Amino acid sequence: MELRELRYFLAVAQEQNITKAAEYLYITQPSLSKQMQNLEKEIGRPLFIRGNRKILLTEAGMLLKKRAEELLALYEKTEAELSAPLEEVQGEVFIG
Amino acid sequence: MELRELRYFLAVAQEQNITKAAEYLYITQPSLSKQMQNLEKEIGRPLFIRGNRKILLTEAGMLLKKRAEELLALYEKTEAELSAPLEEVQGEVFIG
DNA sequence: TAAAAATACTCCATAGGTATTTTAT
């Protein structure tokens, strides 16, 4: 389970469609399809119910969605903090 | 910035020594050394002060350590939840 | 019958390895 896979997973959950999610991510449909199969295999349970021209999340899928959002939010916060001047991170510096 | 790199980084921060951390991680010293250089390049600032037979963390390194611990804890929690029966995850099922 | 997903390959970027050199105390 890599951050890349979580990003891809959220795109699929959002678009409810692998083809559209792949466009959004600027990768091809087969690549994304394979990544999602790998993710399901790693986790050991299905994440999607494929059909009806829409992809829906299983219970495990809904749980993963919640956690993936938390993980990526924390990840992005970390990146932002590390690219900002370090003083700002501490929240202890007063300007002006 | 990948989860793998964060795991490696925490091992180095813990051992204060790339060679020992590499042993702990079951990878070679040059591989770990290169990964840490890549991580520092990605982040755009040094994470370590090398010398004195010990590696110490810079301010950015100390911040990353905190965030990496949070990220990996959330990651492991997620993995555990997904490999447990789903009912247990919801925290809404009463047994006995 | 037509979207969408899956399969079957090919390619290449990079994680990881071995051997060696450089750096600091």
Added chain:
DNA sequence: ATAAAATACCTATGGAGTATTTTTA
């Protein structure tokens, strides 16, 4: 003088692509 880190180079795994076939409503 010596332990640790860095460098140089090689290998192989797997992420991503193109072309095509299978699903399913």
